[in-house]
Amino acid sequence: MNRLGGGRTAPSAACRVVTGVTRLGCYWCQRRTPRPSPTCQGSLTSRFQITSSRIEDDDFALGPGRWTIDPTKVARLERRKQREKNKPRAQVPFKDRVKIKTRGGSGGKGSISFHSLGSYKKRPCGGHGGKGGDVYLITDSQLSSLKLERHHYFGQDGGNGGKNGRNGRNGNDLHVRVPCGVVVRRVLDWDELDVMYGDNLDDNDGQFEGLESEAEDDERSEGEDEQDESFDSFDPAQSEQDFEEYYEALQSSKKHRKQSSEVEIDKELVNSGVRADDGMYHWSSSDLEMASTAYGLDDGDESRMSRHAVFVADLDQPNTRVLVAGGGKGGVGNQAYASRHYFSGMAANAAKKAAPGPGELSYLELELKLIADAGLVGFPNAGKSSLLSAMSRATPKIASYPFTTLHPLVGTVQYNDGFNVVMADVPGLIDGAAEGRGKGYVQGLCSITDDLFFSRDSSNLPRMEFLRHIERTKALVYIVDAAGVDGRCPVNDLRILGKELREYGSSGVFHPEDETEVERNSGDDEIRRRRIEIMNRPSLILANKMDLIPKEDTVVGRREEILYELSQAADEVGIACASDDILGISAGVSGEGLQILSKKLRSAVEGAK
Numbered sequence: 109m110n111r112l113g114g115g116r117t118a119p120s121a122a123c124r125v126v127t128g129v130t131r132l133g134c135y136w137c138q139r140r141t142p143r144p145s146p147t148c149q150g151s152l153t154s155r156f157q158i159t160s161s162r163i164e165d166d167d168f169a170l171g172p173g174r175w176t177i178d179p180t181k182v183a184r185l186e187r188r189k190q191r192e193k194n195k196p197r198a199q200v201p202f203k204d205r206v207k208i209k210t211r212g213g214s215g216g217k218g219s220i221s222f223h224s225l226g227s228y229k230k231r232p233c234g235g236h237g238g239k240g241g242d243v244y245l246i247t248d249s250q251l252s253s254l255k256l257e258r259h260h261y262f263g264q265d266g267g268n269g270g271k272n273g274r275n276g277r278n279g280n281d282l283h284v285r286v287p288c289g290v291v292v293r294r295v296l297d298w299d300e301l302d303v304m305y306g307d308n309l310d311d312n313d314g315q316f317e318g319l320e321s322e323a324e325d326d327e328r329s330e331g332e333d334e335q336d337e338s339f340d341s342f343d344p345a346q347s348e349q350d351f352e353e354y355y356e357a358l359q360s361s362k363k364h365r366k367q368s369s370e371v372e373i374d375k376e377l378v379n380s381g382v383r384a385d386d387g388m389y390h391w392s393s394s395d396l397e398m399a400s401t402a403y404g405l406d407d408g409d410e411s412r413m414s415r416h417a418v419f420v421a422d423l424d425q426p427n428t429r430v431l432v433a434g435g436g437k438g439g440v441g442n443q444a445y446a447s448r449h450y451f452s453g454m455a456a457n458a459a460k461k462a463a464p465g466p467g468e469l470s471y472l473e474l475e476l477k478l479i480a481d482a483g484l485v486g487f488p489n490a491g492k493s494s495l496l497s498a499m500s501r502a503t504p505k506i507a508s509y510p511f512t513t514l515h516p517l518v519g520t521v522q523y524n525d526g527f528n529v530v531m532a533d534v535p536g537l538i539d540g541a542a543e544g545r546g547k548g549y550v551q552g553l554c555s556i557t558d559d560l561f562f563s564r565d566s567s568n569l570p571r572m573e574f575l576r577h578i579e580r581t582k583a584l585v586y587i588v589d590a591a592g593v594d595g596r597c598p599v600n601d602l603r604i605l606g607k608e609l610r611e612y613g614s615s616g617v618f619h620p621e622d623e624t625e626v627e628r629n630s631g632d633d634e635i636r637r638r639r640i641e642i643m644n645r646p647s648l649i650l651a652n653k654m655d656l657i658p659k660e661d662t663v664v665g666r667r668e669e670i671l672y673e674l675s676q677a678a679d680e681v682g683i684a685c686a687s688d689d690i691l692g693i694s695a696g697v698s699g700e701g702l703q704i705l706s707k708k709l710r711s712a713v714e715g716a717k
């Protein structure tokens with residue numbers, strides 16, 4: 109094969125891609141400098157720098173004893189490559205709610221095998237299966253969107269046990285990267301609630317494997333403890349009796365486990381609703397009761413039941429992880445019974461226990477609540493995105509039409525001493541936002557309301573969901589268009605913004621019945637508190653587009669007048685803001701007032717700590 113991938117034949121369809129070729133040689137003899145020879149009639153006509161370009165057959169003009177590449181085609185390829193290089197990097201599409209399915213890897217099978225040689229002949233020697241890999245969610249501060257690669261995440265299966273006591277390898281754990289600020293909820297499905305409440309526990313195949321494998325573990329350790337038993341004192345009759353007792357005990361323990369399945373919901377353990385040490389999820393009985401009364405267990409509406417979700421974790425710190433689906437336990441190899449059931453027939457009963465445990469399956473709802481230090485709140489076209497792009501390295505879309513920004517975006521304001529303020533730009537608010545009016549993120553909301561897993565009523569107006577992205581901010585930055593480019597009055601705008609946020613904070617969008625009992629008592633409580641205190645946060649008020657108001661206005665002191673009126677309006681609606689925190693700026697044109705703004709922003713964020 110030569111560099112063109114063609115050997116001494118003409119380039120074929122299978123060998124068209126030329127990768128990493130820096131210089132073309134003679135097609136026939138591959139020499140850089142073709143020499144006339146009896147075997148080579150070729151001559152080099154052009155030299156090009158080509159990397160990972162696609163060369164078509166018809167690029168080769170094979171003349172008598174000569175070949176060439178169409179230079180215009182190569183130049184075109186080069187230009188295309190350059191264009192692609194200069195293209196702005198595609199932004200990861202924003203998503204703040206996602207539903208995923210996770211399953212831990214299955215355990216490996218336990219092996220049933222017997223020694224075939226020497227004094228150990230026929231003695232059981234099957235190794236145990238390896239444990240299945242777990243699935244974790246781990247936070248990554250580099251990510252800002254919940255746009256995940258897949259919707260299904262499975263841990264690796266454990267390896268099977270082998271002969272001669274070789275245990276299977278454990279499956280690898282899987283870490284799913286999510287941005288910071290993700291609230292994880294686990295969807296309770298019909299089956300799970302049925303198991304908790306229903307009488308038909310025997311029909312629930314596979315519900316108790318976890319428990320069985322725990323018992324297997326106990327027995328495994330028992331078996332291992334007893335491995336020192338002397339084989340000289342082995343009595344087959346006694347052994348048979350032992351085995352019967354053992355089998356009976358096993359059966360009764362299984363029965364017991366099934367009967368006592370409700371004991372699994374340990375009332376003491378359950379307060380947090382997160383995974384307990386035994387690897388199982390526990391829910392508070394009140395939570396389950398709430399589910400049963402809310403949806404009615406007997407009405408047979410499975411889809412409605414499946415919407416009940418339980419709070420699992422609030423991942424608000426970077427590099428924290430939570431186990432969402434545990435791997436199955438490995439099957440027990442028959443070496444565990446080596447001492448107890450010496451005869452192959454008896455040990456072969458171990459085959460029942462050699463089956464591996466399945467990995468845990470869980471359906472999760474992930475909800476991203478951006479964690480920003482400051483949130484930008486303003487009407488469409490006020491200049492929020494312009495301000496974010498002027499103060500940080502974020503590249504939001506800026507345009508003169510309203511609702512340019514349809515999903516939240518964060519940027520970082522960097523200070524010389526290393527201090528950072530993360531600022532969130534959210535879609536523009538309008539009058540009635542707290543009741544659900546507005547355009548921001550409507551596409552996302554439609555998909556959410558259609559979603560089986562969310563208990564939102566699609567007949568209602570879509571809520572201003574993106575406001576929850578400013579729930580976790582420490583400070584708020586209100587921004588109004590001081591020049592009134594769209595014919596708006598900045599002072600009136602501020603009044604409306606204050607009113608909408610107040611409504612959102614106190615009742616409005618906030619629906620306590622959406623919260624589960626566990627959520628109310630755990631991490632999300634903090635969010636509720638913050639939400640209610642939304643108006644008490646340190647705030648700045650910015651009058652943007654000051655460049656459009658001349659300093660020497662015909663109306664004397666027009667700029668000062670606007671700032672004064674804004675401070676009056678802030679007092680009226682109860683925005684926590686001192687008079688010197690009301691600034692005139694020009695975010696998109698002259699950049700005036702941005703320096704003082706960065707200082708004020710820092711002190712507001714620091715003051716809120």
Ligand SMILES: Nc1nc2c(ncn2[C@@H]2O[C@H](COP(=O)(O)OP(=O)(O)OP(=O)(O)O)[C@@H](O)[C@H]2O)c(=O)[nH]1
Nearest residue numbers: 489490491492493494507508511512513536695696
């Ligand atoms: N004259 C002037 N125009 C500005 C200034 N800041 C922003 N603009 C213009 O105002 C228009 C809207 O700016 P954006 O930053 O997209 O406004 P926004 O608040 O993000 O708007 P939405 O995303 O639609 O909510 C753009 O045409 C900007 O060029 C400014 O300081 N002076």
Ligand SMILES: [Mg+2]
Nearest residue numbers: 492493512513
């Ligand atoms: Mg915008």
